[in-house]
Amino acid sequence: MELRVLGCSGGIGGAAQRTTALLLDRDILIDAGSGVGDLSMDALCRIDHVCLTHAHLDHIAFLPLLVDTVAGMRQTPLTVHAPAAVIEALQRHVFNGTIWPDFSRLPTTDAPFMRYRELSLGQVLRLGERTILPLPVDHSVPAAAYRIDSGQASLVFSGDTGPCDAFWQAVNAIDNLRILIIECAFPDRERDLAVLSKHFCPSMLADGLAKLERACDLYITHLKPGQAEATLAEVESCLGHLAPRRLSNGLVLTF
């Protein structure tokens, strides 16, 4: 399996800053932030599934535009997989007929442009040889992390989260864990904001990673533009022994 990073920033600003979107092989999108906007029309049309970690705008901003753009070129509905509360938020606040059309009922309820599929914790989504499993996290709105298992190895993407023991327990139970992508949205001087918004800052992330019992490649994501270098320097100073790397646009992870 291949995971291509389309966007991994906590904000926007030039070609280097795109919000969260990861392309799994060619047909599965994990979150639909502004990174989706760099894909060619051809690549957009190949996306059959979108798995969402949560409904915050930086993770769904380009979903409405994606559905609208490819709708006329697809034979089957685009399938959006997410926890029930995330689907409810999309229905109520985005695809509500005011902000954007309800494409789960259009052009007809029998053959809509998109459809929702609820993913609960512990429930495996199988797509061919590949499996995707939601894991628990603790963010300011209902959210999930995802374990993506190629059959050879697993990659875990945290989405957005603050401290969460259940997350580390779930990660420790993955015997073929190879890659962990975890967020660190704020520098330590904004620790209060990180606590309030249920994100990590480096010192909190170090406390969390102290609970990790498995060796893996560690990537840091969701850095705020303008604070990325400072945050990374703090990550390096408290987590240097784990050789953390910065997730970057265009990076392809194979597992």
Ligand SMILES: [Zn+2]
């Ligand atoms: Zn969020």
Ligand SMILES: [Zn+2]
């Ligand atoms: Zn976010």
